[in-house]
Amino acid sequence: MTDIPVLHDDPWSRVTLILKDRWASNPVSDEAFTRARLAAATAGRLRPKALLFWGVPNAGKTALKLKLLREISQRTFLPGSPKPLVVLMVEAPVEADEARLYEAILQAGHQYVPSGNVRTLLRAVSAYLDELRPDVLILDEAGNLNAYVGARGNVCLNAIRRLCNVHRMALLGFGTAAAMTALQGDEQLENRFETFELRPLAPPEFREFVELLTRAMPLRHPTSWSVSMLEHAYELTNGYVGRAAYLVQEACAQAVLSGSEQITEAILKSGELSNSLAVLRHAGARAGRRTRRSAI
Numbered sequence: 001m002t003d004i005p006v007l008h009d010d011p012w013s014r015v016t017l018i019l020k021d022r023w024a025s026n027p028v029s030d031e032a033f034t035r036a037r038l039a040a041a042t043a044g045r046l047r048p049k050a051l052l053f054w055g056v057p058n059a060g061k062t063a064l065k066l067k068l069l070r071e072i073s074q075r076t077f078l079p080g081s082p083k084p085l086v087v088l089m090v091e092a093p094v095e096a097d098e099a100r101l102y103e104a105i106l107q108a109g110h111q112y113v114p115s116g117n118v119r120t121l122l123r124a125v126s127a128y129l130d131e132l133r134p135d136v137l138i139l140d141e142a143g144n145l146n147a148y149v150g151a152r153g154n155v156c157l158n159a160i161r162r163l164c165n166v167h168r169m170a171l172l173g174f175g176t177a178a179a180m181t182a183l184q185g186d187e188q189l190e191n192r193f194e195t196f197e198l199r200p201l202a203p204p205e206f207r208e209f210v211e212l213l214t215r216a217m218p219l220r221h222p223t224s225w226s227v228s229m230l231e232h233a234y235e236l237t238n239g240y241v242g243r244a245a246y247l248v249q250e251a252c253a254q255a256v257l258s259g260s261e262q263i264t265e266a267i268l269k270s271g272e273l274s275n276s277l278a279v280l281r282h283a284g285a286r287a288g289r290r291t292r293r294s295a296i
Helices: 011-018 027-040 061-073 098-108 118-132 142-147 150-166 177-184 187-192 203-215 227-237 241-258 271-295
Strands: 050-054 087-091 136-140 170-175 193-197
Touching (some): 027 050, 027 061, 061 136, 142 177, 170 177, 177 193, 203 227, 227 241
Parallel strands (some): 050 170
16 A cells, blocks of 8 residues: 655645655565564464565565565454564674674664673673563575575574574564575575565556555646656666665656656656666676675
């Protein structure tokens, strides 16, 4: 679902509304959200599920993560759950170092990080998790796991798996294809993790998504998406949810500031919008090249 458009006389008030984070239903994100719910529901079991959401940059990972956190805070993520879900979000360190992993967990929880060896840090992490009793561990920037190669990398990956098993936490990871490469290097982790690709929307799905999102925007005139506009938008975004949302938001902001009050073909073909989307596409291409090099 999307927010109901609110019209203000001040154009910048409407631009602020346009650029806010929002969720718009689509087949890819909706299925991903359902899979996350199913994984979170296994918290507390002997072997909770671990699920990796992966895709190119701007495929929709951030919107999905924000949706999860919002629904969890509102207790609508798992209706009927006897207690609110406790979530710990940690950014995967870029170094394949077990001590750095434990430090990242303590820092994410705003805990004191003791000086000492790995055993000292592990005891601190275990004590913190025993007290917090998290249901879900969200591992952000899971693409950093691509650096976890060799013996040191395997130690770190197994430390993540061990912590989730001991403390019975469901694990939700968010990353690029680089995260997939890391998991495929460890047979136990590859078997443990379920994966979900945030794939591009098919053209009919894409049309529904951009039309739904556009209707939620505070524009004074409705936008009529012509075939040529849709084809150009799809070419700019490659059909990815995050890029499509960016395109609609930026185009709507330009529509307000230009006075057209609707998305037009001229706005979609403007140099500013095309250049911004090109940067996002090139970021995805660079991420793919880094993954392929690491796999060689």
